[in-house]
Amino acid sequence: MIRVRLPDHLCALAGSEREVELDVAGKATQRSVLDALELRFPALKGALRDPVTSQRRPFVRFFACGEDLSHQSHELALPSAVVNGDEPFLVIAALAGG
Numbered sequence: 001m002i003r004v005r006l007p008d009h010l011c012a013l014a015g016s017e018r019e020v021e022l023d024v025a026g027k028a029t030q031r032s033v034l035d036a037l038e039l040r041f042p043a044l045k046g047a048l049r050d051p052v053t054s055q056r057r058p059f060v061r062f063f064a065c066g067e068d069l070s071h072q073s074h075e076l077a078l079p080s081a082v083v084n085g086d087e088p089f090l091v092i093a094a095l096a097g098g
Contacts, residue, residue, distance in 0.1 A: 001021045001022070001085045002028060002078075002082060002083065003019055003020070003087075003089065004019065004020050004021075004037055004089045004090075005091065006020070007092065007093040010044060010048075013043050014041035014044050015043070019088060021085075024036050028082065029075050029076060029078060030078070033078065033089055047060075048091065054074070059094045060094065061091075061092040063089075063090040064078055064082045064087060064090065065079045065082065067079075
């Protein structure tokens with residue numbers, strides 16, 4: 001069971017709680033977690049990544065275990081603490097401007 005923590009505006013869009021638990025079949029990667037998240041909450045499809053290219057949206061970041069995973073390969077295995085459910089996979093809305 002993988003825990004995913006979402007920012008408030010995505011919770012509202014998905015109609016979900018701030019933290020959701022997902023069953024991910026096979027290897028737990030960013031791609032498989034996001035696939036499972038979009039499958040469970042179809043309203044999020046296209047909000048986190050481009051639906052054609054699967055590239056992360058510019059103002060969305062992914063963190064786990066205090067590490068920014070945003071620029072890592074989508075196919076790398078997530079840290080064991082995330083896979084075990086000890087730590088959440090964080091979806092963070094980045095801010096821009098000044």
